[in-house]
Amino acid sequence: MTKLDSKIPEGPLETKWTHYKSTIPLVNPSNKRSMEVIIVGSGLAGASAASSLAELGYQVKCFCFQDSPRRAHSIAAQGGINAAKNYQNDGDSTFRLFYDTVKGGDYRSREGNVYRLAEVSANIIDQCVAQGVPFAREYGGYLSNRSFGGTQVQRTFYAAGQTGQQLLLGAYSGLERQVGLGTVKMYSRHEMLEIVVIDGKARGIIARDLISGKLERHFGHAVLLCSGGYGNVFYLSTNAMGSNVTAAWKAHRRGALFGNPCFTQIHPTCIPVSGDHQSKLTLMSESLRNDGRIWVPKKKDDSRKPVDIPEEERDYYLERRYPAFGNLVPRDVASRAAKERCDAGYGVGTSKMAVYLDFAFNTLRYGKVEANKRSIHNPSQEELKKLGQEVIKEKYGNLFEMYEKITGENPYEMPMRIYPAVHYTMGGLWVDYELMTTVPGLYSLGEANFSDHGANRLGASALMQGLADGYFVIPYTIGSYLSKDISTKAIPTDHAAFMDAEKNAQERLDKLMNIKGTKSADHFHKKLGKVMWDKCGMARNEKGLTEAISEIRAIREEFWKDLRIPGTQNELNTELEKAGRVADFLELGELMCQDALLRKESCGGHFREESQTPDGEAKRDDDNFSYVAAWEFKDAGKWELHKEELIFDIVHPTQRSYK
Amino acid sequence: MNLTLKIWRQKNAKEAGNLVTYQVKDISEDMSFLEMFDVLNEQLVHKGEEPIAFDHDCREGICGMCSMFINGRAHGPAQGTTTCQLHMRKFKDGDTIVVEPWRARAFPVVKDLIVDRSAFDRVISSGGFISVNTGNAKDANNIPVPKQDADNAFAAAACIGCGACVAACKNSSAMLFVSAKVSQLALLPQGAIERESRVLNMVKQMDEEGFGNCTNTYACEAECPKEISVENIARMNREYLRANLK
Incomplete structure (x- = not known):
């Protein structure tokens, strides 16, 4: 049995990281130049790690399946990035960011990791500004902040509704600079299909060139998986179409434990599903909850237009239930509250599975401020509305446009209709404090690992974690491993382990191509997604999860009998790419249900109907479930559970309250 | 339908x-x-x-x-x-x-409908960055940026690198793409240090990739999904001239 050692350094919480950094062994510059690091994924975590390690002198090879590293799905993050800068003088501090994150994660994350995250958060903003990331600024030229859910300070830095894009392009520019210098070799349109393990250590990967279809062997002294989350197991999610679990899953099958797979974030504000044709769901940033008020009619099946429903007949249910945090409760809480209202019959829109996100109130409020600024006395309602809309446009313009393009409705005039959708996965490869998985030399960064968000991630913390891992954690922690490896020469890729791994990957491709059945990969993906959403989605129970497991097994069996992939494998074949990813999702989906079934408590985004407080809040069971569930792969459909006990020295877990 | x-x-x-x-x-x-x-x-x-x-x-x-x-x-x-x-x-x-x-x-x-746009990556790696290594940065608010400059830089940075500008141009010119990055970094104080070498290197790489010249038809701006302004092209031309005169 693998022993789980989180390797949290000894000593007081505040000095763990400083002490660790000043005592880890180092690799001298000339040795760094002869060491190779493979990075899979080029999003915030991958690109920042690639450039930072290359700057230190390591030889880096970076892989992505898209046509350019700039396309990674970090680009779609909208609202912002948290940092404990306290620029607003509103009482923020490293400790408060740490505390909010542990509480927001419903006490299912590690204190040591989270404190380090909060500690390096301020450096991230400095680094990004130095790179030329155009964050929003005030008239005095200083950086602007806004609020996000689960906090009572303004610590979120942003670039309109395109923060992820700007941060990723910053990291990408750093990466491309190293490509130009020859220290990073970029492999676009490549997909990792196997991890190569030699003498128990990760030593390389097998990747498929997606244009020629050829398998390639690549050696690395260490391998970093920065391949993002697995929300697409639900088919419909806010993830990009290509987002997948394949790299992480191959690592899992090679011995890396998978932590808390059932911890999924359902984001409260997304554009509702409009029909069977739908291929993905679109997020409307949480930042909109700064200025948008969420409500449903007090009367069931109220068919009036929202603007015709008078104030007193509206139920601002978040403000009603959670007066302290109001519309800015954490995502899990807001999502469940929307589901509760819709299930009770108060939903709006044609499907009745939506709630309103309304900007009218704050548009007028901004209008008044603007009128004062411009010395307009006694402005009319229309003038106020116009002035307010200008402010709203500056803050969220691109989001409003996106909403209009997708729905055909103008959100400046009508409230948006929104509903929760799968957005992020807190679970992922189990890693220790050094971000190393249970396979020595194999690391996992960003959303691909499980480490910092517990059972629920707070808004604007994913960008923070991805960049923290890549810029400020891995450059130190990787030295602790590589310093012991300086005498290892590059292993030739005709080594038996490379041949075996390649053979494995090849056999899998052959197997997929040779099914020659009748149904497309999407067909099976949609079926899997429906089971996951219905039975392992926003609310879960023992009966549903048990059913889901046998249903997923049946889909998996059918997949391997009846899949059809046209074309050949020695060319660009998008159906083959999809099929490989769906095959992995079909195994992961079962593990998620197993994990959810075992965790009989509710916590964060994991809501077991059997475990709730009288007023319908998630009820944790710390006596029995205060641990990380880390699963070891044995065989398809068979896993062994390992537990990492969570120890809280500083924060005392209590029933989370946002009331 | x-x-x-x-x-x-x-x-x-x-x-x-x-x-x-x-x-x-x-x-x-x-x-x-x-x-x-x-x-x-x-x-x-x-x-x-x-x-x-x-x-x-x-x-x-x-x-x-x-x-x-x-x-x-x-x-x-x-x-x-x-x-x-x-x-x-x-x-x-x-x-x-x-x-x-x-x-x-x-x-x-x-x-089919897939093209190779790696030329754009090579243009960026020739100079579309600020040379700052991780860990060197000073406190972010030590570099105040006038709001108007920050907003203009942001408007240029909104480019998604899709290549529609090249596809729309009868000369297959990449001027809108390249100028958006040159502008973003030229407008910010952080980018001033490498201002000359950046524009010279990026334009050189752009030409080597085989993109055509700009004849000011503005088809790029008309078709850009992010509505990046051709003002950026004018700004890049000034930057280029300025760098050559130095």
């Missing part, structure tokens, strides 16, 4: 391609253009034919991966819209729609 599609099929970079006609039925107006393609591809797979290869990923208009030339226009008929955000309500029942890949010497076709 029912539609006739004429779509460019090309097996790989070496073989010649041609337009092939397909029919799709019962397309809902709420579908995105790419979801309409999903329907067509599902039909093709069902018949055992190879589906149409096209680039796409985020499907929310920000990754810049989708790239279809629809009825003679980059990303189709809607203003300021990527192909993935183009919805079928912009078309009518019975329409015939012609779909081609981006056409430019610097963007060779890989397969």
Whole structure:
């Protein structure tokens, strides 16, 4: 049995990281130049790690399946990035960011990791500004902040509704600079299909060139998986179409434990599903909850237009239930509250599975401020509305446009209709404090690992974690491993382990191509997604999860009998790419249900109907479930559970309250 | 709605391609253009034919991966819209729609509607950055930036690198793409130090990649899904002149 050692350094919480950094062994510059690091994924975590390690002198090879590293799905993050800068003088501090994150994660994350995250958060903003990331600024030229859910300070830095894009392009520019210098070799349109393990250590990967279809062997002294989350197991999610679990899953099958797979974030504000044709769901940033008020009619099946429903007949249910945090409760809480209202019959829109996100109130409020600024006395309602809309446009313009393009409705005039959708996965490869998985030399960064968000991630913390891992954690922690490896020469890729791994990957491709059945990969993906959403989605129970497991097994069996992939494998074949990813999702989906079934408590985004407080809040069971569930792969459909006990020295877990 | 599609099929970079006609039925107006393609591809797979290869990923208009030339226009008929955000309500029942890949010497076709845009990455790696190593930065608020400059830099930085500007230009010029990055960094104090070398290197790389020259038709601005302004081209020309005079 693998022993789980989180390797949290000894000593007081505040000095763990400083002490660790000043005592880890180092690799001298000339040795760094002869060491190779493979990075899979080029999003915030991958690109920042690639450039930072290359700057230190390591030889880096970076892989992505898209046509350019700039396309990674970090680009779609909208609202912002948290940092404990306290620029607003509103009482923020490293400790408060740490505390909010542990509480927001419903006490299912590690204190040591989270404190380090909060500690390096301020450096991230400095680094990004130095790179030329155009964050929003005030008239005095200083950086602007806004609020996000689960906090009572303004610590979120942003670039309109395109923060992820700007941060990723910053990291990408750093990466491309190293490509130009020859220290990073970029492999676009490549997909990792196997991890190569030699003498128990990760030593390389097998990747498929997606244009020629050829398998390639690549050696690395260490391998970093920065391949993002697995929300697409639900088919419909806010993830990009290509987002997948394949790299992480191959690592899992090679011995890396998978932590808390059932911890999924359902984001409260997304554009509702409009029909069977739908291929993905679109997020409307949480930042909109700064200025948008969420409500449903007090009367069931109220068919009036929202603007015709008078104030007193509206139920601002978040403000009603959670007066302290109001519309800015954490995502899990807001999502469940929307589901509760819709299930009770108060939903709006044609499907009745939506709630309103309304900007009218704050548009007028901004209008008044603007009128004062411009010395307009006694402005009319229309003038106020116009002035307010200008402010709203500056803050969220691109989001409003996106909403209009997708729905055909103008959100400046009508409230948006929104509903929760799968957005992020807190679970992922189990890693220790050094971000190393249970396979020595194999690391996992960003959303691909499980480490910092517990059972629920707070808004604007994913960008923070991805960049923290890549810029400020891995450059130190990787030295602790590589310093012991300086005498290892590059292993030739005709080594038996490379041949075996390649053979494995090849056999899998052959197997997929040779099914020659009748149904497309999407067909099976949609079926899997429906089971996951219905039975392992926003609310879960023992009966549903048990059913889901046998249903997923049946889909998996059918997949391997009846899949059809046209074309050949020695060319660009998008159906083959999809099929490989769906095959992995079909195994992961079962593990998620197993994990959810075992965790009989509710916590964060994991809501077991059997475990709730009288007023319908998630009820944790710390006596029995205060641990990380880390699963070891044995065989398809068979896993062994390992537990990492969570120890809280500083924060005392209590029933989370946002009331 | 029912539609006739004429779509460019090309097996790989070496073989010649041609337009092939397909029919799709019962397309809902709420579908995105790419979801309409999903329907067509599902039909093709069902018949055992190879589906149409096209680039796409985020499907929310920000990754810049989708790239279809629809009825003679980059990303189709809607203003300021990527192909993935183009919805079928912009078309009518019975329409015939012609779909081609981006056409430019610097963007060779890989397969069907997929082209190779790695030239853009090489332009960025020639100078589209600020040379700051991780860990060197000072406190972010020690570099105040006038709001107007920050806003202008942001407007230029909104470029998604899709290549519509190149596809729309009769000269296949990449001036809008390159100038957006040059502008963003030239407008910020952080970018001032490498201002001259950046513009010289990026323009040199742009020319080596085989992009054409700018003749000020502004087709790039008209077709840009992020509505990046041609003012950036003017700014880059000034930057280039300034760097050459130094």
